[in-house]
Amino acid sequence: MLQIPCPYCGTRDEAEFHFGGEAHITRPGPEVSDEEWSDYLFNRENPKGTHFERWCHNFGCGQWFNVARDTVTHEIDAVYRMGERKPTPENVLTENKRRLA
Numbered sequence: 001m002l003q004i005p006c007p008y009c010g011t012r013d014e015a016e017f018h019f020g021g022e023a024h025i026t027r028p029g030p031e032v033s034d035e036e037w038s039d040y041l042f043n044r045e046n047p048k049g050t051h052f053e054r055w056c057h058n059f060g061c062g063q064w065f066n067v068a069r070d071t072v073t074h075e076i077d078a079v080y081r082m083g084e085r086k087p088t089p090e091n092v093l094t095e096n097k098r099r100l101a
């Protein structure tokens with residue numbers, strides 16, 4: 001079971017959270033083609049390595065936040081609140097140290 005560090009409450013068991021899918025997806029405007037709209041609706045990244053995800057602390061504070069998780073090791077590399085800057089691959093470990101310290 002994952003131990004997820006909520007940026008508002010601290011580290012809790014995964015059972016308290018709800019997975020919200022890939023983070024940082026922008027809804028396209030009405031002028032896009034059917035292919036672009038379909039891509040927005042159905043296609044998601046499936047990387048081997050760092051994946052940016054949304055999680056909600058359902059059985060805690062109820063807040064949504066973002067997690068950078070390694071899909072191979074399930075280690076959480078960074079946790080940041082909605083609206084905060086997405087960590088770059090170079091500073092994921094730095095963000096991890098700052099949040100988990």
Ligand SMILES: [Zn+2]
Nearest residue numbers: 006009057061
């Ligand atoms: Zn929380």
